[in-house]
Each structure stands twice: as structure tokens, then as C-alpha cells.
Amino acid sequence: MSTFLWVIFPYICLAIFVVGHVWRYQYDKFGWTTRSSQLYESRLLRIGSPLFHFGMLGVVLGHFIGLVIPQSLTDRLGLSHEAYHVIALAGGIPAGIAAVVGLAILVYRRRTVGPVFSATTVNDKVMYAVLGLVIALGMWNTIAGSLLTIGGEYNYRDGVSPWFRQIFWFQPDATLMEDAPLGFQLHAFLAFLLFAMWPFTRLVHVFSAPLGYVTRPYIVYRSRDDRPGVATGTRAQKRGWERVG
Amino acid sequence: MRVMAQMAMVMNLDKCIGCHTCSVTCKQAWTNRQGTEYVWFNNVETRPGLGYPRGYEDQDEWRGGWIRTDNGRLKLRAGGRLNKLLTIFSNPKMPSIQDYYEPWTYDYETLLNAPAQETFPVARPQSLISGKQINIEWSANWDDDLGGSREHAAKDPMLKGIADKVKFEFEQTFMFYLPRICEHCLNPSCAASCPSGAIYKREEDGIVLVDQDKCRGWRMCVTGCPYKKVYFNHKTGKAEKCTFCYPRIEVGIPTVCAETCVGRLRYIGLMLYDADKVLEAASVEDEHDLYEAQRSVFLDPHDPAVQREAERAGIPGDWIEAAKKSPVWRLISEYKVALPLHPEYRTMPMVWYIPPLSPVVDVIKDTGFDAEDKDNLFAAIDALRIPVEYLANLFTAGDVRPVNDVLRKLAAMRSYMRDINLGRDPQASIPESVGMTEEEMYEMFRLLAIAKYSDRYVIPPAHGEQAHALEELATDCPVSGFDDEIFETSGPFGEGSGRGGVTPVAVENLKMLQQRQTADTLVAGGSKRGRVNLLNWDGRGMPKGLFPDRASAGDQAPAPGRGDTEPVDDPALLDDGQARPDNTAGADGGPR
Numbered sequence: 001m002s003t004f005l006w007v008i009f010p011y012i013c014l015a016i017f018v019v020g021h022v023w024r025y026q027y028d029k030f031g032w033t034t035r036s037s038q039l040y041e042s043r044l045l046r047i048g049s050p051l052f053h054f055g056m057l058g059v060v061l062g063h064f065i066g067l068v069i070p071q072s073l074t075d076r077l078g079l080s081h082e083a084y085h086v087i088a089l090a091g092g093i094p095a096g097i098a099a100v101v102g103l104a105i106l107v108y109r110r111r112t113v114g115p116v117f118s119a120t121t122v123n124d125k126v127m128y129a130v131l132g133l134v135i136a137l138g139m140w141n142t143i144a145g146s147l148l149t150i151g152g153e154y155n156y157r158d159g160v161s162p163w164f165r166q167i168f169w170f171q172p173d174a175t176l177m178e179d180a181p182l183g184f185q186l187h188a189f190l191a192f193l194l195f196a197m198w199p200f201t202r203l204v205h206v207f208s209a210p211l212g213y214v215t216r217p218y219i220v221y222r223s224r225d226d227r228p229g230v231a232t233g234t235r236a237q238k239r240g241w242e243r244v245g
Numbered sequence: 246m247r248v249m250a251q252m253a254m255v256m257n258l259d260k261c262i263g264c265h266t267c268s269v270t271c272k273q274a275w276t277n278r279q280g281t282e283y284v285w286f287n288n289v290e291t292r293p294g295l296g297y298p299r300g301y302e303d304q305d306e307w308r309g310g311w312i313r314t315d316n317g318r319l320k321l322r323a324g325g326r327l328n329k330l331l332t333i334f335s336n337p338k339m340p341s342i343q344d345y346y347e348p349w350t351y352d353y354e355t356l357l358n359a360p361a362q363e364t365f366p367v368a369r370p371q372s373l374i375s376g377k378q379i380n381i382e383w384s385a386n387w388d389d390d391l392g393g394s395r396e397h398a399a400k401d402p403m404l405k406g407i408a409d410k411v412k413f414e415f416e417q418t419f420m421f422y423l424p425r426i427c428e429h430c431l432n433p434s435c436a437a438s439c440p441s442g443a444i445y446k447r448e449e450d451g452i453v454l455v456d457q458d459k460c461r462g463w464r465m466c467v468t469g470c471p472y473k474k475v476y477f478n479h480k481t482g483k484a485e486k487c488t489f490c491y492p493r494i495e496v497g498i499p500t501v502c503a504e505t506c507v508g509r510l511r512y513i514g515l516m517l518y519d520a521d522k523v524l525e526a527a528s529v530e531d532e533h534d535l536y537e538a539q540r541s542v543f544l545d546p547h548d549p550a551v552q553r554e555a556e557r558a559g560i561p562g563d564w565i566e567a568a569k570k571s572p573v574w575r576l577i578s579e580y581k582v583a584l585p586l587h588p589e590y591r592t593m594p595m596v597w598y599i600p601p602l603s604p605v606v607d608v609i610k611d612t613g614f615d616a617e618d619k620d621n622l623f624a625a626i627d628a629l630r631i632p633v634e635y636l637a638n639l640f641t642a643g644d645v646r647p648v649n650d651v652l653r654k655l656a657a658m659r660s661y662m663r664d665i666n667l668g669r670d671p672q673a674s675i676p677e678s679v680g681m682t683e684e685e686m687y688e689m690f691r692l693l694a695i696a697k698y699s700d701r702y703v704i705p706p707a708h709g710e711q712a713h714a715l716e717e718l719a720t721d722c723p724v725s726g727f728d729d730e731i732f733e734t735s736g737p738f739g740e741g742s743g744r745g746g747v748t749p750v751a752v753e754n755l756k757m758l759q760q761r762q763t764a765d766t767l768v769a770g771g772s773k774r775g776r777v778n779l780l781n782w783d784g785r786g787m788p789k790g791l792f793p794d795r796a797s798a799g800d801q802a803p804a805p806g807r808g809d810t811e812p813v814d815d816p817a818l819l820d821d822g823q824a825r826p827d828n829t830a831g832a833d834g835g836p837r
Binding site for chain 1: 329439440446447460462463464479
């Protein structure tokens with residue numbers, strides 16, 4: 001069972017994540033959008049959305065530091081375990097709170113503002129439920145596990161982090177996760193579930209972060225014929241009907 | 246010099262009667278879909294008035310367009326690149342649906358299903374956004390014809406500085422109509438605002454388009470466009486805008502709004518311009534110089550040096566010829582009667598307007614003086630500061646002088662032509678007084694008043710060797726659309742996702758349309774399996790299928806043609822002139 005949960009399942013999810021994105025990009029460029037609802041309601045969005053998104057950026061950065069940078073490296077740099085935790089909590093808790101509060105505002109808005117609610121698909125609702133659970137569990141792990149140490153102290157950098165890194169060199173050790181507290185197990189499990197859902201939800205907009213805007217010229221010129229092998233206009237050329245030459 | 250060609254439009258506001266035919270036909274052609282209910286690529290505003298969306302011209306509020314910084318560079322008024330990326334999670338200055346209007350339908354079902362009762366059942370309005378019953382309080386043309394103007398029109402941002410002088414008392418005010426489409430600017434701030442780089446300007450004809458596959462719905466373009474002519478489709482989550490009907494333009498026929506314009510007030514033609522000079526012209530210091538600066542960017546297609554450079558830039562020969570005949574060039578640069586809309590936004594707009602003389606004429610008429618007399622008109626233009634200042638706020642960033650010049654030319658044309666019409670000797674002194682020759686004045690009259698179809702629209706088709714790629718020529722295999730029909734509904738990720746969700750822009754073969762419109766003979770409109778498309782009816786002949794066939798159908802057969810032009814729809818008729826029973830000819834068997 002633990003092999004399935006902590007070896008097979010993550011790989012299935014990551015495979016779906018990668019292949020799913022490639023497939024969606026090929027199949028559904030037109031549907032690849034933020035699906036913004038700002039046209040319907042702006043006041044709550046103006047507070048909730050930046051709070052949530054900037055909070056999430058902080059959270060993602062925190063996860064990168066916690067999961068990818070091995071403890072041995074920070075030890076070698078002379079950063080003590082306690083000092084690391086203070087830094088992690090000082091950065092992580094405000095970011096986490098921003099994300100949770102932002103998400104709460106956004107979910108409240110989605111439910112109470114009529115037009116926004118009627119533009120919410122089942123797909124969105126399921127995604128929000130999983131995302132909300134992952135975030136809630138993450139907050140619980142941080143506050144209860146690390147800050148208040150309810151149920152004993154657990155150093156995720158000895159358990160979850162090595163396991164996560166091992167996934168990427170195809171040697172995951174399921175026992176590392178077996179020993180983790182239930183909160184961490186659930187958080188990791190649901191996070192991978194979210195990765196599997198990712199390509200099929202509006203979350204794909206994360207990968208269109210328009211960083212190229214900083215360097216590109218303001219005005220884009222394009223020739224009518226500049227997409228080789230593709231007909232002009234909205235309709236893509238059909239397979240089997242490609243032009244010669 | 247880097248010569249580029251731009252498809253441009255001029256509208257003669259004196260002829261606009263505010264009938265909204267352009268808006269309606271445009272909507273039928275482009276935005277009668279879910280998610281675009283509130284979208285009007287073309288709209289007609291009554292001025293003075295708020296416009297659409299409400300008060301869009303107040304850039305202190307909406308922050309569209311460019312501003313010039315102290316060091317002479319242009320900057321997006323809504324903030325530069327980093328600013329955009331930092332506010333990407335929620336656009337700080339996006340109009341909400343309430344600034345447009347909440348689209349609605351009526352609950353017609355109650356009318357049909359209501360039981361017998363004492364009071365008559367009523368179809369109540371229902372919001373198309375929330376699905377709930379709403380109280381209609383605003384719409385696209387709520388202040389049409391100065392309706393409620395004491396409350397609404399007084400808020401017109403263009404009345405700044407002259408507000409105390411403008412009266413909205415009946416019989417003391419003035420008004421005219423302003424039809425608006427996307428300006429297809431030379432320096433488009435919507436394209437510059439797009440973080441994804443999805444909005445682009447076509448190299449061939451300068452039409453500004455949104456790549457629907459690249460748009461990610463960041464909504465910065467909506468803010469960036471000072472004319473608020475980029476709309477957010479709330480179903481697909483993508484930006485949409487006027488396309489200058491590019492599929493029609495590519496085969497050489499005018500846009501839907503121009504084609505259906507009852508007043509024949511729209512002119513379409515090419516402008517050649519020097520792309521290297523655009524930024525410089527857009528950054529001149531004094532706003533009053535922007536009109537002249539933009540005109541200086543345009544290149545004279547009659548100048549051999551320009552022609553040589555144009556050829557070197559890959560502009561085909563027939564396009565250069567079309568640029569020479571372009572009515573837009575004549576109105577903007579030869580007669581200098583067309584003015585840009587809001588040059589102060591520094592986007593270098595390419596839909597220009599001939600300001601209306603009618604507010605001035607109306608005033609003279611009401612006083613009982615001769616409204617076609619040159620001296621009366623000239624004196625009135627000078628005396629009637631209010632309409633002129635208002636027009637200047639719209640067209641020349643507040644500089645009265647160019648507006649005055651244009652109005653004087655129009656007034657001169659009016660009185661010069663009156664002499665000719667009444668059989669009196671034309672007075673050469675009238676054109677002279679506005680710096681024109683008699684020939685020029687007569688040619689201008691022909692272009693503005695006679696306005697023949699072939700003079701109004703000089704549109705060179707896109708090039709034959711590229712024709713297979715054009716949207717409208719439909720040279721790909723007839724069965725290639727087959728799988729579209731199977732997946733007509735949307736994909737799994739919401740409206741419009743997946744391949745099936747996208748309807749091709751072309752529904753009809755416009756090459757056929759063009760042949761029909763340019764044919765000299767009376768040709769009946771082709772019918773598509775019993776459908777009658779009046780939108781494409783050019784008024785000549787009777788569309789087949791409009792009325793049921795009578796035994797004497799032969800009476801309505803096309804009149805004998807002039808010359809050798811064949812009626813396009815011949816295969817639709819049997820030998821005796823009756824429609825073929827299956828009535829499908831012309832739909833699929835037409836020229837491909």
C-alpha cells in the first residue's frame with residue numbers, strides 16, 4: 001500500500017501533469033486562459049486576488065527552499081536547525097495567511113456574487129475543494145506541527161524533503177513518508193492529486209506567466225502568413241490536409 | 246524610410262443619421278454569441294453624450310493610451326511593463342459590466358404559458374449575466390438623441406472647459422452622431438499593454454488583431470485602449486475586438502459596417518506611411534501638434550521616391566495603385582477635411598472623421614438667414630464657438646484652428662455647389678477663400694456628396710499567390726469542415742475550448758458575394774438551402790426565396806445584362822428561369 005501511495009501514485013500524477021499539459025497545449029490553446037471574472041465583480045477581487053496570488057508565490061518559494069535545498073547544504077553553510085526554522089516560519093506563515101485569507105475572500109466572492117457563481121463550472125468547484133484542502137493541511141502542518149508542536153516535533157527536512165527529491169532521480173523511498181505524520185501524508189497525497197488535475201483545470205494559467213513582456217518590443221507586428229503549415233484565422237489546418245511545401 | 250500600408254477609414258459625420266444599422270449588422274456578423282452580448286465592435290454615440298462605455302474618454306479615470314514623459318518618451322498611461330506584471334492578478338482600472346450595461350433578454354415563456362387571467366401577462370427582463378430578473382437602468386444607447394441629456398450628457402468628458410456654455414435646453418443645444426469602430430492605430434496601446442503579446446498589427450494592411458490562441462485573458466488591453474474598443478469575452482475569457490472585417494477586406498470588399506451604411510458615409514482605402522517616423526510623431530510635445538505630426542507620417546503615393554521605397558518594402562504594385570486612388574488619402578491629405586479622433590491619446594488612430602457642419606447650419610436656418618450663403622456660414626463658424634470648441638475637443642485635442650479650416654471648406658463647398666446647381670455662374674472666389682481650386686472643390690463634392698461605391702471603397706484584394714491562405718476563399722477541401730459539425734459543442738474546459746468550439750469566421754463564400762456586388766447586371770441573391778441572407782443583399786434584384794415562387798417567376802428573372810457579365814447564380818435556375826427544386830446551387834458548387 002505504501003509503495004502505491006508514495007511511489008506509484010506520485011509518478012502517475014506527475015506523468016499526467018506533464019503529458020496532460022503537452023496535450024492540452026496542443027489541443028486547446030483557445031481554452032488556455034485565466035477565465036477571469038473581473039468583468040462581473042471588481043471590488044472583492046481587487047483585495048482577494050493579489051492577496052491570494054502573492055501569498056501563493058511566497059508559499060511556492062517556501063516549498064522550493066524546504067523541499068529542494070537539502071539540509072546538508074544549509075548545515076554546511078552554518079545555518080543551525082533552529083535558525084532555519086525561524087526563517088522558514090517567519091516567511092511561511094505570513095505568506096500562508098495571505099494565501100488563506102485571499103482564498104477565503106475569493107471563495108466567498110465566488111459563492112455570493114451571482115454572475116461569478118453562475119460562471120463557476122463543476123471543474124472549478126472540484127479544483128477549489130482540492131486546492132483549499134491542500135492549503136488548509138499545509139497551514140495545519142506548519143502551525144500545529146512546527147509552531148505549536150502538537151503531536152511531537154517532526155522535521156520534514158529529514159523525511160518528506162528527501163523523499164520528494166528522490167522522486168526526481170527515480171529512487172523514492174516509501175518508508176520516509178510512512179514515518180511522516182498523517183497531516184504531512186495527506187498534504188503530499190492531495191498535492192499530487194492536484195498536480196494530476198492541474199492540466200485539466202484553469203490552473204494552467206500558471207504556466208502562461210507573461211515574463212516575456214519585460215523584454216519584447218511594445219508593438220508586435222506579424223505577417224499574415226507567418227504561421228507555417230497553419231491556415232490564417234481562427235481555424236487550424238486539419239490533419240491530413242497540410243499544404244505542400 | 247520604411248513604407249508600410251495601412252487600411253484606413255474616414256467617416257463623414259454630416260451624413261450620419263444615427264440609424265445604428267452599422268452597429269446592428271456588425272453585431273449580427275461578429276458578436277451575436279454568448280459572452281459577447283455587451284460587445285459592440287461598432288457603436289454609434291450621440292454627442293454630446295457619455296459614449297460607450299460610459300465616459301470612456303475620461304482618461305484621468307480610465308488611464309488608456311499613452312502619455313509623454315518629461316524626457317520626451319512615451320509611456321503607457323496605465324503603467325509600464327513592471328507595473329503591469331505587478332498588478333496582473335487584478336487589473337486596477339478595468340471597466341466593469343455596469344460601466345457597459347448588463348445585457349438582458351425577456352422571459353417570453355410567461356407570455357406563452359400564462360393561464361387565462363384578468364391582467365395581461367408581462368415578459369419581464371432577465372439578466373444574461375446572472376440569469377436573475379433585473380431592472381433595466383442602462384444600455385448601450387441610453388442617452389441616444391440627447392435623451393435624458395440634462396442628467397447624462399452634462400457628464401460628457403469632452404465638455405471640460407466649455408461645460409458652462411453648453412445648454413441642454415431643447416432648441417438651444419446641438420448634437421451629432423459619432424459612429425466608432427476600432428481605430429487600428431499606428432501606435433496601438435492595446436497591443437503594447439498585452440502581456441502575452443497576443444495583439445498584433447498585421448504587416449500587410451495594418452489591421453490590429455487579437456490572436457485568440459495566444460490571449461491568456463490578462464485584460465490589460467481593455468485598460469490600455471483609450472477608445473475602449475477591446476472587449477473581454479466573459480465566456481471564453483479572451484479579449485476580442487473589431488477585426489476591420491479582415492476576411493472581407495482580403496477579398497476586396499468593404500467592412501460590414503461600411504457596406505451596410507445607409508448614409509454612405511464611410512470611406513475605406515489604403516494609406517502609405519513611414520513606420521520609422523511613427524514613434525517620433527506620437528511623442529511631439531504639444532498636443533495640438535499631434536494632428537499635423539500624424540499627417541506628416543503619411544507618404545504621398547504619387548511621389549516616385551515613395552513608390553520605389555514601397556516596392557522595395559514588398560508592397561505589391563496594385564496596392565500602390567490603390568493607394569493612389571485611395572479616398573482616405575484624398576480626404577486626409579489632399580483636401581485635409583478629415584481629422585483623427587482624439588489624437589491626444591498618442592496612439593495615432595487610423596479611423597478619421599470629417600467633422601459635421603450641420604450644427605452650424607441648423608443654427609443659421611433657425612435664425613431665418615440663408616444657410617447656404619458662404620458669408621453667413623463663415624460668420625457663423627466664427628461666432629458659434631461652442632460646437633466648434635466641442636468638435637476640437639474630439640478631433641484636435643482642443644485646437645480650434647484645424648476644425649475651423651475644415652468647416653470653412655465644407656461651408657465653401659456648400660455655397661459653391663449651390664450656384665452650380667441653380668445654374669448660376671460658379672464663383673471661383675469661394676474655393677479660393679479656403680485655399681482650394683475650383684476643380685479640387687468639385688472633385689471633393691463628387692467624393693463627399695455623390696460618393697459612388699467605387700469611389701468610397703478602394704480596397705485592393707490580398708495577393709493571389711497567397712490566396713490559398715485567405716480565410717474567405719475557401720480553397721481547402723469541402724469536406725474538411727466535416728468534423729467541425731460533429732464537435733459543434735464546446736470542449737470539456739468551458740465555452741469555446743477544444744477544436745470543435747471555434748466557429749470559422751467565414752460562413753459564406755465571400756468571393757461569390759464580391760462578384761455579385763461588382764456585377765453590373767441585376768443578379769438575384771444566392772440562396773443557401775432555403776435561407777435568405779438579406780444582410781448581403783445589395784438592393785439590386787430580388788433575393789431568391791424572399792417570396793414563394795409564383796407561376797410567373799419568369800417575370801422576375803434577371804434583366805438582360807450589360808456586356809458579357811454572367812449572372813453568378815445561373816446554376817440555381819432551370820432553363821425556364823424557375824428555381825431548381827433542391828435550391829442548393831450557389832451554396833456548395835460556387836467558385837472555389
